[in-house]
Amino acid sequence: MTDSSSDRIAAALRARIAAATPGTRLPSTRALVAEHGASPVTVQRALRTLIAQGVIESRQGVGTFVREVRAARPHDYGWQTAALGPIEHRLPGMTAAMRTAPNDVIALHSGYPDRELLPERLVRAALTRAARSDAVVGRAPAAGLPELQSWFATELGSGTPNGVMPPAESDVVIVPGSQSGLSTLFRALVGAGRPLLIESPTYWGAILAAAQVGVQLIPVPSGPHGPDPDELDRAFAQTGARAFYAQPNFANPTGAQWSATLADRVLDTVRAHGAFLIEDDWAHDFGITAAAAPLAAREDGGHVVYVRSLTKSVSPALRVAGLIARGPARDRILADTQAHSMYVSGVLQRAALDVVTQPAWRTHLRSLRSQLASRRDLLVDALRTHAPSAHLEAVPAGGLNLWLRLPDITDLAEFARACEDRGVILAGGDAWFPAEPTGKYLRLNYSGPNPGAFPEAARVLGELIAETTS
Amino acid sequence: MTDSSSDRIAAALRARIAAATPGTRLPSTRALVAEHGASPVTVQRALRTLIAQGVIESRQGVGTFVREVRAARPHDYGWQTAALGPIEHRLPGMTAAMRTAPNDVIALHSGYPDRELLPERLVRAALTRAARSDAVVGRAPAAGLPELQSWFATELGSGTPNGVMPPAESDVVIVPGSQSGLSTLFRALVGAGRPLLIESPTYWGAILAAAQVGVQLIPVPSGPHGPDPDELDRAFAQTGARAFYAQPNFANPTGAQWSATLADRVLDTVRAHGAFLIEDDWAHDFGITAAAAPLAAREDGGHVVYVRSLTKSVSPALRVAGLIARGPARDRILADTQAHSMYVSGVLQRAALDVVTQPAWRTHLRSLRSQLASRRDLLVDALRTHAPSAHLEAVPAGGLNLWLRLPDITDLAEFARACEDRGVILAGGDAWFPAEPTGKYLRLNYSGPNPGAFPEAARVLGELIAETTS
Numbered sequence: 001m002t003d004s005s006s007d008r009i010a011a012a013l014r015a016r017i018a019a020a021t022p023g024t025r026l027p028s029t030r031a032l033v034a035e036h037g038a039s040p041v042t043v044q045r046a047l048r049t050l051i052a053q054g055v056i057e058s059r060q061g062v063g064t065f066v067r068e069v070r071a072a073r074p075h076d077y078g079w080q081t082a083a084l085g086p087i088e089h090r091l092p093g094m095t096a097a098m099r100t101a102p103n104d105v106i107a108l109h110s111g112y113p114d115r116e117l118l119p120e121r122l123v124r125a126a127l128t129r130a131a132r133s134d135a136v137v138g139r140a141p142a143a144g145l146p147e148l149q150s151w152f153a154t155e156l157g158s159g160t161p162n163g164v165m166p167p168a169e170s171d172v173v174i175v176p177g178s179q180s181g182l183s184t185l186f187r188a189l190v191g192a193g194r195p196l197l198i199e200s201p202t203y204w205g206a207i208l209a210a211a212q213v214g215v216q217l218i219p220v221p222s223g224p225h226g227p228d229p230d231e232l233d234r235a236f237a238q239t240g241a242r243a244f245y246a247q248p249n250f251a252n253p254t255g256a257q258w259s260a261t262l263a264d265r266v267l268d269t270v271r272a273h274g275a276f277l278i279e280d281d282w283a284h285d286f287g288i289t290a291a292a293a294p295l296a297a298r299e300d301g302g303h304v305v306y307v308r309s310l311t312k313s314v315s316p317a318l319r320v321a322g323l324i325a326r327g328p329a330r331d332r333i334l335a336d337t338q339a340h341s342m343y344v345s346g347v348l349q350r351a352a353l354d355v356v357t358q359p360a361w362r363t364h365l366r367s368l369r370s371q372l373a374s375r376r377d378l379l380v381d382a383l384r385t386h387a388p389s390a391h392l393e394a395v396p397a398g399g400l401n402l403w404l405r406l407p408d409i410t411d412l413a414e415f416a417r418a419c420e421d422r423g424v425i426l427a428g429g430d431a432w433f434p435a436e437p438t439g440k441y442l443r444l445n446y447s448g449p450n451p452g453a454f455p456e457a458a459r460v461l462g463e464l465i466a467e468t469t470s
Numbered sequence: 471m472t473d474s475s476s477d478r479i480a481a482a483l484r485a486r487i488a489a490a491t492p493g494t495r496l497p498s499t500r501a502l503v504a505e506h507g508a509s510p511v512t513v514q515r516a517l518r519t520l521i522a523q524g525v526i527e528s529r530q531g532v533g534t535f536v537r538e539v540r541a542a543r544p545h546d547y548g549w550q551t552a553a554l555g556p557i558e559h560r561l562p563g564m565t566a567a568m569r570t571a572p573n574d575v576i577a578l579h580s581g582y583p584d585r586e587l588l589p590e591r592l593v594r595a596a597l598t599r600a601a602r603s604d605a606v607v608g609r610a611p612a613a614g615l616p617e618l619q620s621w622f623a624t625e626l627g628s629g630t631p632n633g634v635m636p637p638a639e640s641d642v643v644i645v646p647g648s649q650s651g652l653s654t655l656f657r658a659l660v661g662a663g664r665p666l667l668i669e670s671p672t673y674w675g676a677i678l679a680a681a682q683v684g685v686q687l688i689p690v691p692s693g694p695h696g697p698d699p700d701e702l703d704r705a706f707a708q709t710g711a712r713a714f715y716a717q718p719n720f721a722n723p724t725g726a727q728w729s730a731t732l733a734d735r736v737l738d739t740v741r742a743h744g745a746f747l748i749e750d751d752w753a754h755d756f757g758i759t760a761a762a763a764p765l766a767a768r769e770d771g772g773h774v775v776y777v778r779s780l781t782k783s784v785s786p787a788l789r790v791a792g793l794i795a796r797g798p799a800r801d802r803i804l805a806d807t808q809a810h811s812m813y814v815s816g817v818l819q820r821a822a823l824d825v826v827t828q829p830a831w832r833t834h835l836r837s838l839r840s841q842l843a844s845r846r847d848l849l850v851d852a853l854r855t856h857a858p859s860a861h862l863e864a865v866p867a868g869g870l871n872l873w874l875r876l877p878d879i880t881d882l883a884e885f886a887r888a889c890e891d892r893g894v895i896l897a898g899g900d901a902w903f904p905a906e907p908t909g910k911y912l913r914l915n916y917s918g919p920n921p922g923a924f925p926e927a928a929r930v931l932g933e934l935i936a937e938t939t940s
Binding site: 014017018052053054055067075077079080081082083084085087088091098100112115118120123124125127128130131132135136137138139140141142159160161162163165176177179180183188189191192194205208209211212214242243274275276293300301302315316317318319326327328329332335336338339340341342344345346347348 | 484552568593600609610649772787806817
């Protein structure tokens with residue numbers, strides 16, 4: 001709605017005005033018409049713009065004059081801290097996992113798989129098709145595209161044993177990524193000030209979302225085989241919590257996959273306390289020597305609320321996740337997501353559905369599994385060779401990470417800095433603890449770029465550990 | 471990671487099992503191999519799947535048997551309401567504005583422009599280009615793509631008068647749509663339980679976002695010329711509020727555009743109370759006889775926090791909005807959006823930037839302006855002809871809506887139902903009031919499909935008003 005020639009004239013005048021003293025008279029319209037080779041209408045438009053901006057003023061019958069303007073000055077936003085008030089829920093800072101690394105380092109810190117592990121050609125083709133679809137000009141339904149809801153329900157339902165009712169399409173709510181999904185789940189199912197049991201250590205993004213919502217986190221110790229069910233029972237009893245957040249398959253960061261026995265005990269405990277299990281199936285597509293077996297598939301009493309994202313396995317640009325819940329919980333979840341985001345881009349939903357329903361997606365997943373296996377084994381072997389005193393409690397059967405314990409005397413921040421000086425970026429483990437860290441850990445992601453450099457990274461780690469303990 | 475032929479066999483067996491009594495023995499592996507023409511390995515895999523699902527059990531050396539399973543039963547999710555506890559902030563339901571209408575009605579209810587008003591070809595081409603870009607395989611920065619941040623800053627800065635510092639690229643935070651932006655602003659700048667002044671009537675999505683965050687809404691009456699600055703001053707003084715949410719340009723629903731004098735008075739009032747003005751520039755691209763003149767462009771003391779979305783004017787699938795704030799407010803906003811959504815899809819950001827930087831975008835905006843003008847005038851004329859007793863306080867200079875007052879004796883719900891029976895869908899005005907409605911209003915959107923039917927819609931309205939008042 002701007003006119004480029006009047007804009008050009010306004011810009012020229014503005015330069016002249018900036019150099020002029022207040023009160024200077026501008027040339028007449030006629031002179032400006034001649035000077036700029038423009039019509040009187042165009043010149044008048046430029047002058048009106050400058051008048052509206054308070055740069056010049058018109059005095060009827062006299063002419064147009066440069067106005068007095070305030071000088072530029074440094075700003076004082078101090079009043080804002082009074083207006084904003086105290087920070088209610090101090091959010092933890094972003095962890096190293098979100099850093100963008102330069103190309104010339106070995107990057108073991110990121111939480112996102114390298115592009116060579118993504119179905120890039122499928123995603124590009126799917127987005128191109130979505131760009132031609134009606135999703136471009138229409139609003140998607142609040143709960144998501146029915147076909148994508150149905151896909152998430154069917155995927156989970158494929159693991160449902162006989163006698164358990166599989167989830168229905170209408171139990172699914174599509175959200176713009178799992179981070180937004182976790183915010184919604186913590187707000188809708190727990191709420192500010194109320195307790196939430198959470199594995200410790202666990203995904204830092206969940207800790208961040210919980211801090212934002214203001215829920216009170218109660219750590220439940222969780223090791224390479226998952227949480228201790230007796231501790232879980234005690235924590236429910238002592239705190240009155242009605243929800244437990246966990247990653248039963250290839251937990252981030254420990255890699256733990258719960259046994260069927262543990263899964264049954266946790267489900268029994270959750271049922272006994274009339275509580276929810278918020279199951280984050282983040283690594284569903286990252287099984288290596290085992291497949292993910294969601295607990296949500298084995299429970300139809302509404303106790304397990306399930307979240308699965310496609311962002312990590314399909315594309316970081318396809319921010320799409322499915323939440324699956326039954327009963328009133330599902331209604332609260334949908335109300336919350338609507339109030340927060342109305343709906344998810346239909347183009348992203350359609351493209352995500354396109355990718356995961358191609359036959360080539362299955363082929364990709366098989367290739368991904370073998371690539372993750374090689375990468376994991378390469379890093380494990382390199383650590384055993386070059387950093388034998390670092391303690392790897394378990395080799396995970398899936399997921400993207402190793403969880404490595406360092407000697408207790410390690411200064412973790414110093415260690416990470418020293419690593420970086422030698423060209424290796426990694427994530428200190430503290431951010432994965434909802435309360436005090438219970439040891440000095442590193443999370444090493446084996447899905448990043450340049451796996452050929454894993455032995456070199458392990459060598460650096462080994463050297464530094466040796467220096468720490470010597 | 472599934473094998474289609476073993477899946478097929480498992481499905482066939484499952485059908486057989488469903489019909490069998492518990493304890494029935496399954497055919498031997500050899501018999502199943504013959505029956506399905508599959509390898510023993512494949513048959514064994516199918517059996518293992520069914521065993522894992524608890525449908526059959528294997529007795530060593532004896533055979534495989536159908537297990538006893540629980541019968542399907544209706545579920546009781548009643549326990550959930552105890553676990554969930556009271557609804558802390560009851561969210562208003564979705565309004566008529568979010569309904570999807572059938573094709574054979576005249577739809578004046580929607581808040582989204584019809585596809586003929588969207589730059590459809592530009593959007594498709596931009597998404598296709600974005601599908602070929604690196605945005606597909608990479609994470610976008612938390613605050614947004616720098617080029618898009620820069621575009622939002624430059625757009626706002628183009629209206630900055632001399633002596634006022636234009637916003638910087640780093641003042642911009644990209645969020646996934648204005649709804650999510652409003653949630654963030656209300657949470658980061660106000661917070662649960664604290665007061666927020668808000669125009670009344672105003673955008674129902676803002677009322678919804680505020681309810682979700684749990685802020686306490688204080689209505690400030692706002693008519694066809696904007697809010698009363700004396701009421702605003704009193705409301706600040708009485709409530710201690712430190713923020714005011716408003717739409718100074720072509721407000722939804724009234725269409726009001728603030729005069730420069732009113733804008734100055736509001737800014738002075740906001741400054742005097744050490745408060746924020748949260749300026750929602752939702753209709754920036756929808757000027758008709760006037761252009762939008764954001765207040766944020768005229769203020770550099772950090773008092774105006776600005777939100778502008780591209781979803782309505784570019785594409786409902788490009789859920790991208792820019793927030794512009796200076797000082798500590800900007801830091802709190804960024805922390806909140808990160809905790810909620812980490813980052814916005816790079817593909818959507820890139821496509822949005824592509825559209826608004828094409829020369830054809832300017833052409834589109836000019837054509838949009840004239841189309842909106844014709845549509846608005848057509849509906850206004852039709853109402854004057856066919857529904858003369860409905861009161862239209864002002865013909866808006868921009869935006870997408872007329873705000874029509876009906877006689878006070880109207881039963882609004884009954885009126886809307888009767889309209890729908892006669893083929894016209896419209897939105898009753900109550901949802902636009904943060905507290906009690908102060909009159910019986912309709913919001914009529916003139917950007918929907920089939921403007922040729924506006925006279926017919928006005929005729930129906932006129933008839934119904936006549937029936938109401940007779």
